[in-house]
Amino acid sequence: MITTTFAVRSVVERNIIFFRRDLGILLAGFLEPIFWLVGIGIGLNSIVNDVEVAGELLSYREFVAPGLIAVAAMNGAAFDSTFNFFYKLHYLKLYDAMLATPLTLSNVVSGEVSWSVLRSTLYASVFLALTAVLGLISSPLAILIIPVAALIGFCISAIGVFSTTFIRNWHDFDYLSLALQLLFLCSGTFFPITVYPDWGQALVNLTPLYHGVELCRHLALGTVGLVDLFHLGMLAGATVGFGLWAQKRLEAKLLD
């Protein structure tokens, strides 16, 4: 028998060894949100009106930057829990191989999710440091963005793995890419959700990235309030719900 810690760590370690050979891919993940910050947040800063958040007027780049930290966290988890997960599941048959060792299914899932969370946290931390250097962060509370990024990573991993269990072939990923793009564009990242009609705002409240964006923005500004407990609750609830459901579906797929 092996301990759970050892089992989970060995799954995480496999990912680390794999990505050590391709550090460029990790680096690209850091840089992508930076391009968007420059191309939209900084590029449009002089044209877009100041945006009001929690009673404070923000310049456009100060508004966009914290939202993109949440996006960085989402991106960190999204690829591993969808594309890579599908490839390992159906092509590499990696999980069949892992389950032939003393690893259990829950070890494997925990290991893969832990890796995604690590990657999310890393991406968000680097991007947080960069936005702080650029003077776009105004509160020391912003340091709490790091654990929030881990939670975003956790939540996106759970939903990602859950969605991937429904995917039949590579073409199905086009639906997933479109969903990710919509989350990226419409979660209050680039403009406040008050632009939408009431039903639109209600809909956005049901999506994960929006809650992450709001949390990061409030922490960056230091205007944390009760509403942030609601955002935390939504993220945590989705993580647990989709995580358990994903595990059920994987058991049916892998253990028969």
Added chain:
Amino acid sequence: MTALTLHPTSLWHVVEHHIRRTRRSWAGLLLSGVLNPIFTMLALGVGIGSQIDDTSSLGTNGYLEFVGPGVLAGSAFLQGGFTALWPTMSQLRWEGAYQNVVRTPCSAAEVLTGHLLWIALRLTFSSSLFLVVLLIGIGWESSFALLVPFIAALTAVSVAAPICAFTARRETDRGFALIARMVVTPLFVLSGTFTNVESFPAAVQAVIKFFPAFHGIELTRMFVNGTSEIGAALGHLAVLAVWIVAGWFAAVLGFQKALTP
């Protein structure tokens, strides 16, 4: 290198191969090639647009008029770049369809040219659908708008040709993610798609103007908004043409190498 002849029948067979394949994957192409860019345009054009009072510094009446043509040509660039990576590698090596094609009278140069023609055809079609939505949003300004789908196709080929030259020389897809995310995506975001490139430092502007995305986007914006100037338009077209011709030559050599047993 033997004399280069491109037989129209051979080119058509390569294009037809892709049309037949697409009968099984058209939904995906519609999602990634048409709906995704349209949503991007609408979300940013209308969403960010609602937060902007004055777009005179962008040279247009509203933000949608600025960002719509930008996303149209920019996403053609993006799709051209991505298609030249994994899908091209798949045809060349993984599925190996092209290895079988060159055992027929069809040459490697014809395979490559047909491959690029297919990309051009696909982008002409998807950009036409995008253009209809854009024109409904901002209104008809100029009959030059009818040329926009072809400009989008040229923009796609201007990046697809040189990247095909790279892909053909690779044994595996190592480095593809880097090209996609460190070259193609940043050029899509920064080439005057969402904001005026004049807001960037001169050195950055010079780099952006070296690559074809900026020129495709500028041409598209001129044609959609009816602000065409003949001199500037010819200049942009010339840059696209240089990238296409140079990329095509390099890619022909690459395909010949990859497909010769």
